[in-house]
Amino acid sequence: MKKLLIALTVLMITGCAMFSPTPVKRTFPAVPSELMEACPDLKKTEPTEKLSEVLKVVVDNYGQYHECKIKVDTWVEWYKTQKDIFESVK
Amino acid sequence: MWMLSFVPDAILYAVVIGIMFAGISLYAFSFITRVLPPLIPYTGMIRILGTILTVVGIYFFGSYSTEMEWRNKVAELEAKVAVSEQQSKDANTKIQTVVKEKIKYVKETRVVIQEHIKNVETKIDSMCKVAPEAVDILNEAAATPGVKK
Numbered sequence: 001m002k003k004l005l006i007a008l009t010v011l012m013i014t015g016c017a018m019f020s021p022t023p024v025k026r027t028f029p030a031v032p033s034e035l036m037e038a039c040p041d042l043k044k045t046e047p048t049e050k051l052s053e054v055l056k057v058v059v060d061n062y063g064q065y066h067e068c069k070i071k072v073d074t075w076v077e078w079y080k081t082q083k084d085i086f087e088s089v090k
Numbered sequence: 091m092w093m094l095s096f097v098p099d100a101i102l103y104a105v106v107i108g109i110m111f112a113g114i115s116l117y118a119f120s121f122i123t124r125v126l127p128p129l130i131p132y133t134g135m136i137r138i139l140g141t142i143l144t145v146v147g148i149y150f151f152g153s154y155s156t157e158m159e160w161r162n163k164v165a166e167l168e169a170k171v172a173v174s175e176q177q178s179k180d181a182n183t184k185i186q187t188v189v190k191e192k193i194k195y196v197k198e199t200r201v202v203i204q205e206h207i208k209n210v211e212t213k214i215d216s217m218c219k220v221a222p223e224a225v226d227i228l229n230e231a232a233a234t235p236g237v238k239k
Binding site: 025026027028031032035041043049052056058060061067071074077078082086088089090 | 182192204233
């Protein structure tokens with residue numbers, strides 16, 4: 001009777017390898033569209049003698065830099081946040 | 091075998107228990123056939139069939155237990171993934187709002203500064219004349235490195 005029980009247990013355990021686990025699908029998080037826009041080239045100054053005209057272009061370029069800086073910083077923040085969320089699932 | 095993962099739990103359980111029950115019943119029935127003269131010639135066959143079904147049933151029961159464990163793990167993981175996906179969406183919305191606000195502020199500041207320049211334009215231009223070389227140098231610095239335009 002003992003041998004029969006052992007044999008049955010072994011048989012049952014052998015059957016355990018019969019099924020294969022179903023993989024769980026995970027979708028990659030979408031990136032905000034604002035971050036997908038490329039940074040434009042810096043503006044160039046038209047030939048002029050007026051300092052105010054030069055200054056306007058410089059101010060525009062500074063503004064453009066700040067916008068790009070925001071985007072890059074946000075990319076880094078986005079990556080860190082999404083990575084933390086992704087790694088929290090184990 | 092992976093196709094079995096599409097079969098609902100209840101059906102799988104019923105089939106496994108059914109096989110086991112049929113096997114045990116047939117095995118037990120094989121002892122009764124001794125007293126039923128028309129079935130006496132089949133006693134051995136019924137007992138063998140009962141034994142096979144019982145063994146197969148037990149084997150399947152082991153498989154079923156593992157399958158259920160996997161399904162529970164999958165369900166648990168799917169729930170976690172759903173929560174993380176929601177968190178991910180929320181984080182995206184938050185980031186999107188913040189980035190929009192920041193860019194809006196930068197644009198507004200730029201407009202204010204441009205207006206400021208316009209107000210003092212005459213003063214600035216009367217005090218200084220820009221040499222063409224200065225504009226060239228500035229444009230050279232503004233050009234994207236490595237790209238000739």
